[in-house]
Amino acid sequence: MALTREQIAQRVAQEVQDGFYVNLGIGIPTLVSNYIPDGIEVSLQSENGLLGMGRFPTEDEVDADMINAGKQTVTLNKGAAIFSSAESFAMIRGGHVDLTVLGAFEVDQQGDIASYMIPGKLIKGMGGAMDLVAGAENIICTMTHADRHGNSKLLPKCTLPLTGMACIHRIVTDLAYVEIHDGKFVLKERAPGVSVEEIVSKTAGEMVVEGDIPEMKLA
Amino acid sequence: MALTREQIAQRVAQEVQDGFYVNLGIGIPTLVSNYIPDGIEVSLQSENGLLGMGRFPTEDEVDADMINAGKQTVTLNKGAAIFSSAESFAMIRGGHVDLTVLGAFEVDQQGDIASYMIPGKLIKGMGGAMDLVAGAENIICTMTHADRHGNSKLLPKCTLPLTGMACIHRIVTDLAYVEIHDGKFVLKERAPGVSVEEIVSKTAGEMVVEGDIPEMKLA
Amino acid sequence: MAGLDKVVGSYEEAMAGLEDGMTIIAGGFGLCGIPENLIAQIKKTGVKDLTIVSNNCGVDGFGLGILLEDKQVKKMVSSYVGENKLFEQQLLAGELEVELTPQGTLAEKMRAAGAGIPAFYTATGYGTEIAKGKDTREFNGRPYVLEESIKGDFAIVKAWKADRHGNAIYRLAAQNFNPMAATAGKITVMEVEEIVEPGELPVDQIHTPGIYVDRLIQGTFEKRIEQRTVRPS
Amino acid sequence: MAGLDKVVGSYEEAMAGLEDGMTIIAGGFGLCGIPENLIAQIKKTGVKDLTIVSNNCGVDGFGLGILLEDKQVKKMVSSYVGENKLFEQQLLAGELEVELTPQGTLAEKMRAAGAGIPAFYTATGYGTEIAKGKDTREFNGRPYVLEESIKGDFAIVKAWKADRHGNAIYRLAAQNFNPMAATAGKITVMEVEEIVEPGELPVDQIHTPGIYVDRLIQGTFEKRIEQRTVRPS
DSSP states (O other), rough: OOOOHHHHHHHHHOOTTTEEEEEEEEHHHHHHGGGGGOOOOOOEEEEOOOOEEEEOOGGOOOTTTTTTTSSBBBBEEEEEEOOHHHHHHHHHHHHHHSEEEEEEEEEESOOOOOOOTTTSSSSOOOOTHHHHHOOOOOOOEESSSEEEOOSSSSSSOOSSOOOSSSSSOOEEESSSEEEETTTTEEEEEEEEEEOOHHHHTTOSSSSOOOOOOOOOOOO | OHHHHHHHHHHHTTTOTOOOEEEEEESHHHHHHGGOOOOOEEEETTTEEEEOOOOOOOGGGTTTTTTTTTTTBOEEEEEEEOOOOOHHHHHHHHTTEEEEEEOOOOEEEEEEEOSSSOOOOOOOOOOOOHHHHHHSSEEEEEOSSSOOTBBEESSSSSSSSSBBBSSSOEEEEEEEEEEETTEEEEEEEEEEOHHOOOOOHHSOOOEEEEEEEOOOOOO | OOOOOOOOSSSSHHHTTTOOOOOOOEEEEETBTTOOOHHHHHHTTTTOEEEEEEEEBTTTTTTTGGGTTTTOOOEEEESSSSSSSHHHHHHTTTTTEEEOHHHHHHHHHHHHTTTOOOOOETTTTSSSSTTTTTEEEEEETTTEEEEEEEOOEEEEEEEEEEEETTEEEEGGGGGGHHHHHHHHHHHEEEEEEEETTTTTOOOOOOOOOOGSSSEEEEEOOOOOBBBBOOOOO | OOOOOBBBBBBHHHHTTTTTTTTEOOOOBBTTTTOOOHHHHHHHHTTTEEEEEOSOOTTTTBGGGTTTTTTEEEEEESSSSOOSHHHHHHHTTTEEEEEEEEEEHHHHHHHHHTTTEEEEESSTTSOOOOOOOSEEEEEETEEEEEEEEEOOEEEEEEEEEEEEOOOOOGGGGOOTHHHHHHSSSSEEEEEEEEEETTTOOGGGGGBBOOOSEEEEEEEOOOOOOSSSOOOOO
């Protein structure tokens, strides 16, 4: 069965290692922080200039000067640091963030990603997404495998305006964990109960299936 | 009579205006701070990351973490700020310093300056001088008009490796206050008792002398 | 105002000299750390055809959003916009132009302007619409885009505390774009919650050195919250 | 060391992995704010053929100067050198190479390396020997030189206080090149006068966020003064 949003986050959380600095995008990526295993210490980076982002505040803790990149009120953990937007993106652009998790409209088998703009709809902007995909070596892209109409989001070539070129190597969808190697999608894991055939049929790009594809383990 | 080092500093100090941020180089430029008129408030910038540099410390005030760009122990005035070298040169390069005063080996009538290197002698380096001459719109160059052997330092074309190209517009020497306009030196003021003839004879570059050249006023 | 004292007596004085067609660099992220009262003063002056460089454009009725009400803005240079209906209307009606700029590139363009760096290379946006018409170049086998700095006729910023010389400290996440914006104006105007005497702030804890600040004023702030997210206590 | 805790147990551990021929970026200005003990540790390891990027090269017997004693340095990238006789001797003997770099350009090259900017334009050095062989380009009618960033295999820096996560504060003018150097190492090693617990430093007063710091160690410092200038009290 296709993974829920929570389960996608759970699978992504398995890629988080002890001591990582992690930037989580809006949506499913934000949920990842709920599934980081015990005993693993990470620091969440937020583009507006935070390291060590914590939980939402209680009513009493709310402070207009303390928001995250989603403009939500937040708190900080011990050992947090605050800095300017230039410093924040120096970190991001300079490759200092260990893992970036973000959503997308489309990813293609070259690793191109489209995530900020659907022509004809209102363009709100790329925010920090273009810097994030260009800056991180370690990015996980989360999305549904296909849209509501059944159209695949894993394409031979992106159709929407790009957020970045050749920067995505790992994708977690509701159906599968997929890597990109040498210009092809490579199927690595299936969602529990989802067949290889279903995944391949819902992948418009070229998908390599080698050997037995294991089911994801979701504790 | 030729100006003393102190008198050169005194003349330069007349160019300092209220509210100026000023960077003073090593040597004669440093002396300028002693002659800033009463009622004029300035802030001294030092390349290693200081604004609001003050006097030398007393024995009790000496602090190894508190030095200036000449590596001398200093103090700070009220309203001082300390920052990184990158920020310091952002200020300098970005043209935020209102006046820069520095010494030179040679200046030519194109405004080129040579101040950091004499081939054959040990090269110690340009330090912040190249950034200072490139960053400031308002620079005063101080030096003796000629060297000990009587060779002019105001040349048609610099002979030593340059610190910067076309960046000097004002020079105060022991004999004169000279400006540079349209590729020529222009004599503006004479040191008290020094003749126009002497100045012209000690200037290797083309010197424009128009009208009566007043004597400097040194209070 | 004399010597190094940057304090001005009124918001009128703070924004004096602002004219139609000028470019304004503004600090703030969303509604956090925005120069509320300087924006209100810009509305009051009624100047038109402004180009505004700011990460966002406020919301309906607050922040930079209020400058849309009388159509004072010709162009926004931002990374993320459209949190307000008026913005959308004016954009669709062709009354407003938007130049979308990646957030990190925007921050760096402001810093570069203040730091005397006319242009820099970044991998951000390579191969996207953002890079169209821009120079590209490889370094160590990777392609980069050349981005130019962006300077304002005015910069408007908001800090927490500053001394009379303009040495300023930002509070928490209200720092964001303010330090870079402060360096990027031909005239930089700063408003703060509290003005203190020179010597009261720790010298090695200044975020924005006073050399960047031309005019300083103390104001009172609403500090509206855009997304009030709370957990049960 | 586990999780975000960067503290290492010894100077040996702090500089582990340093090899012949590596490039080291060092913080400090003159003898102020230099990582004294990390430099001493480099001497102890005996590694050779180092390229050292630092504004200065210490003095005879102190700071980076001690690395000259056993001829460990192949090349210095600096803005101002030669405060020591050994340096002069080795330079004249052709045993040491120097790449003079304007001070502001040097600081910016380090910052750029840390910030993912492979190159930037500056007016500094245009028309001088520094610009030879480098690309130049005009912006708004003024010529600029293209300067590339400079990254180290190691960066060694000295701060005043840091928490265990490496969030650090510098004291007074000992800040200088340290914040930029801290961002420019593949491995950044920081030594401090005092390590505190996370949460003890004010979050909005951190000079170097811990994300840049890989290894952290507490040391004791001589803090030698290069030019002791005093006035009568």
